[in-house]
Amino acid sequence: MLIDTLVAEGPVVTDGAWGTQLQRLGLPGGACPDHWNLVQPDEVEKVPRAYVAAGSRVILTNTFRANRIA
Numbered sequence: 791m792l793i794d795t796l797v798a799e800g801p802v803v804t805d806g807a808w809g810t811q812l813q814r815l816g817l818p819g820g821a822c823p824d825h826w827n828l829v830q831p832d833e834v835e836k837v838p839r840a841y842v843a844a845g846s847r848v849i850l851t852n853t854f855r856a857n858r859i860a
Contacts, residue, residue, distance in 0.1 A: 824854065
């Protein structure tokens with residue numbers, strides 16, 4: 791299983807806050823981070839790349855509110 795492989799290699803480091811990082815890159819406060827996936831994909835891509843560079847081995851997606859209910 792994937793989790794067994796990850797754990798066998800030591801601590802599993804995941805990514806962190808997406809919204810905070812996108813705001814650092816220019817996302818206005820109160821704006822929808824999910825919409826940035828469409829209109830600012832180059833900026834959005836910087837976030838997971840930075841987490842990987844910092845040692846993250848698990849990256850989640852920037853889709854927290856990208857659903858019908860939200």
